[in-house]
Amino acid sequence: MFPVSTAQQPVQVIGGGLAGTEAAWQLAQAGVPVILYEMRPQRTSPAHHTDDLAELVCSNSFGAQASDRAAGLLHAELRRLGSIIIQMADRHAVPAGGALAVDRAVFSRTLTETLANHPLIELRREEVRSLPNTGISVLTTGPLTSPDLAAALQRFTGQDYLSFFDAASPIVVGESIDRRIAFLASRYQRGEAAYLNCPLDREQYLAFWQALCTAEQVELKNFERETAKFFEGCLPIEEMARRGEDTMRYGPLKPVGIERPGTGEPGKGKWPYAVVQLRQEDRAGHLWNMVGFQTNLRWGEQMRVFRMIPGLEKAEFVRLGVMHRNTFINAPELLLPTLQFKQRPTLLAAGQLIGTEGYTAAAAGGWLAGTNAARLAHGLPPVALPKTTMMGALFDFISSASPKHFQPMPPNFGILPDLPERVRDKRQRYGRYRDRALADLSTWQRSTLGLCP
Template sequence: MTPQIPPVTVIGGGLAGTEAAWQIAQAGTPVSLYEMRPVEKSPAHHTEELAELVCSNSFGAQSSDRASGLLHEELRRLNSIIIATADEHQVPAGGALAVDRALFSKTLTQKLANHPLVTFHRQPLNHIPSKGITVLATGPLTSTALASELQQFTGMEYMSFFDAASPIIVGESIDQNVAFLASRYDKGEAAYLNCPMNKEQYLHFREALCAAEQAELKDFEKESAKFFEGCLPIEELGRRGEDTMRYGPLKPVGLFDARLGDFRDPENKSKKPYAVVQLRQEDKQGQLWNMVGFQTNLKWGEQKRIFRLIPGLENAEFVRMGVMHRNTFLNSPELLDATLQFSQRPTLLAAGQLIGTEGYTAASAGGWLAGTNAARIAKGLTPLTLPKTTMMGALFDFIHSASPKHFQPMPPNFGIIPALAERVRSKKERYGVYRDRSLTDLALWKTQNQLHTATLKKDAQLV
């Protein structure tokens, strides 16, 4: 008689928790998935669905010679439920992988709820189970009770930074006599609405932005406020200098309004905008548009007043205002192995932004590894680490081996990948070589772990 495999507990139904629960179940191991919503709400979520995308509907560049795109491709080859569902509900976004966020989350919720090995609990679990195998995927908005228990368990304070979400606008309210449809450098399908500004308009907008009233932070947030450089509020960028936004999200390069002629033509240089605000398609119908790079902590009334100074948005109708909230993450180099197990308790694993990775795809990747290893531990198998030459392997090696003193959230990037044996001067060619090496090593790694791969494929027939 085959011994019964004990269930694994997954706490948190975000991207990491959803991916972890799916991989555990697909490996033939029962899983109990706890999601606190709707019993307890978070300051950033708007729905009760699993894997809700809070900040943006974009998973980043999808070309596999880009860091995020390579991570997408690695996860595709590892049967990631998150990336498969993102591909299923993709919307036009130029060179980015963006999704219809409502359909994306609903589909994942249905898939997990219908899986025969997943028991779905819509209630908070505010303690770390003392027995059994557990995956912590509570994200940057971990409940106060569980955060307190984690603090006691680890013996150290959380680290924290502030994250913010961009407003979403009704497409019909955008003046498309002003805004023009184009992707930067004409890359991919034209999927961004671009609102051009001349110098006078830009300077007026910046002046109003910098003087705008911000939402009041809570006392505990004031004491630990620390911005993450990869997701700065637009007003913070504005305060850093007159041209900071123009070299960031409002950069005017590579965007050409076909109605005015090609700005690259010397005769049309005078028509080139001084700055450009981009809006990315949010849903498949193109009814909703996200203000790219406009994460903000301004009061909602101030957002409406100031963002309507942008040409083409004078009558903008906002369906979601920008919000800002505190994110928390562990000092993972002192706590976690590259397998995402806690060193002091190997049956406890963690994944997602809680461990100090940044971005949707990185959270999904952490969920994949934590879920895969939780299932292996349940079956008495050795946990896996990925090759450091892969983007996934490099990312988790970084959060395990970085300096604890200066540890900050890390997005996928080629700077953490081991150097090539032979130097390639061209950055584009070098990234292509990184990609080829990564996918080759990943294929070999899968072959070397054939039992694990075969198990996943066999159990995939369950659903």
Template sequence: MPIIQVIGGGLAGTEAAWQIARAGVPVILYEMRPNKISPAHYSEELAELVCSNSFGAMSADRASGLLHEELRRLGSIIIQTADKNSVPAGGALAVDRKSFSHDLTSILTENPLITLKRLEISKIPSEGIIILATGPLTTPSLARDLQKFTGMDYLSFFDAASPIIVRDSIDYDIVFLASRYDKGEAAYLNCPFNKKQYLHFREELCQAKQIKLKGFEEKTAKFFEGCLPIEELAKRGEDTMRYGPLKPVGLFDPRLGNYRDPENTKKRPYGVVQLRQEDKNGSLWNMVGFQTNLHWGEQKRIFRLIPGLERAEFVRMGVMHRNTFINSPQLLEPTLQFKSHSTLLAAGQLVGTEGYTAATAGGWLAGTNAARLALGSNPITVPKMTMMGALFEFISSASPKYFQPMPPNFGIIPELSKKIRNKRERYQQYRDRALENLDQWILAKYQV
């Protein structure tokens, strides 16, 4: 039986390797860390989360939540481990990133069918079944080889990670614990601005010193709209942050009374910075939506202008890095096989999907299909009515000219037979139809 090679030990590569071994096929998983460190990673663990610790909304009537549930039913090791290592985050699936990655590393290294090799791969192997899961930080040498293989230029955009703060350095006389409109468990720490504080904070952000991009990066930088640095949002207008990550709607300090009381409506902050729990013990908190490219000294100075964070202790500053993805509509089948080379597959953000859960889904599909190729079976596609199936149908059939990274969303799923105006009810119908289709497909086509 051939040994499958998976290049990249991120979410997609980890999931792919596990699904291959689960099918009874031996696999070599290549991860270059710690021999070579990327500009965004901090450890040598597999599936390290380099940006947020959140996988998105948990509810299955939300796009990310539906993809979570589909992956649970398909036996995803990433989602299973995320559930095990979850931390309070309101309606989101967030994890203790350290224990999450540590558990996955242990699980894979203990599997006798998985061989983990700490080695940088600079060229696509010429023989065998290969999965490229090198993610948004594909090394320049491998990127050049992939460019030569495809004969195409790369598309790239810039992504950034938020700072993390120590709990004991937060001023709880100012900061309050609450979730928007009191929905779910009160899981976010909220730092309230009045108007004067907010305008001063925005002014300082707009004037702050940023890390200068170098070489071709400066010419080709393109920010992904779903992950804009906070200073870029600040420059777009006085109220842009207040309609984005600093949105105050539905957030009230419970110490000031019941937000439903009409007399208390004026007590709503002008803007709010939210902090989300980063680890199980609640000792670390992530600044939600505060991706940034500011110099570290500027980050400390300006972010300590946020009410309640005047003495904030940062364990990780915000960082920014280049992301790379291929033009999948021209290159890939919905099975994630390259059109020109059926034994070469790709998965993760490299293929132009956006977000942790989408990367996991790509790893599941690429790993499953690689194993099927090794066993002499035909590759599969997931039903288009599911979030997973719709996502990979989209990236393999979108317009190549305007192709951009795509997160899970209900806009890519085929429309319902009956139009439903109420958005919540419509999303629930999408959910029910997707999970019904998936369950039927599992029973009929793919036994897990």
């Protein structure tokens, strides 16, 4: 794939999580010397419990294994691309039904030993407090970026982070929304009708309000509780409900100016008692964000309660609401699909910091950032994956979404381009997405990387 490296200056990878581990490995395998920085144990993190690289701080699951599922397709793509993270996950898998789950302690310890023993990887246990000014660097510090480095990144980009405490709304697959009930309309019919509106009458609203008030929440960790107090302007929907029966009707469920079709002449129609609005999340209109529905409810509770909303009874969620510490940058304004910063192409980023969600997505970002850093070190142009692959679609999304409303995104079939023909059966449709993705990835590997998968 690469000629013998003549690079004298090692590439710096900052952060030893999943993305940083993958990036460092891809660089070293390409013959490029790497300095991998990990601040633990010199500086500890409130979420970590060991000093190992690629520690899994939440679940030990990488998601569904089947390749006709979004996470499973990402696994399949990474296997073909030689991901060290997926290789080790396969090696240390434990029984988990249809999911790829690992013995987390052995998984992280083995990765640490493997990278530490690589002749081209120097593992430095120290905190990086500023962005490197020269050479090629990959930033993979994740949602718990240290304060000094976070401040340096903020100065570099000239922007605030989108969030230091992520309270994100659920995202729904468009075709699962009942369009016989939900309707497109703008408030007071101003401009283009850009929102889908789910109307509630008084009885429906009161039932929904009561369900929200009593639904079970996720217990925040101690370090997250300390940060949560800063989000008065971004309250969880259940907290808003607890403040009073009509609080939501004066907030995100405000019905003012929203006319339900067929209730009168334009401009004189009736307003529902309350309205849940959904905003288009992607250019194709496959995904819709529930406006103002940031939440800390347990995932099962979210599906139960939010499917009480008229039009969302059969809603398919590609992402449920989350509320946790999650520092991430405004990737659509800052990054290219190659994961290079627009203002400094020799600085790349990957992992949760760029607005992707999930272990496998972090590994995928590390693979691309590491591969492109290696290509830059060898004087070769960086690459972007085909948009028909799950990896390509994910990095195209985070680099081209609306900067104003950007929120982290997990891998999902809703971000893939449409198939040439409509396939109604969901399982068959996902299988077609998989077949196209893996075929296009193979072609791309041969033509772009010069590899035989």
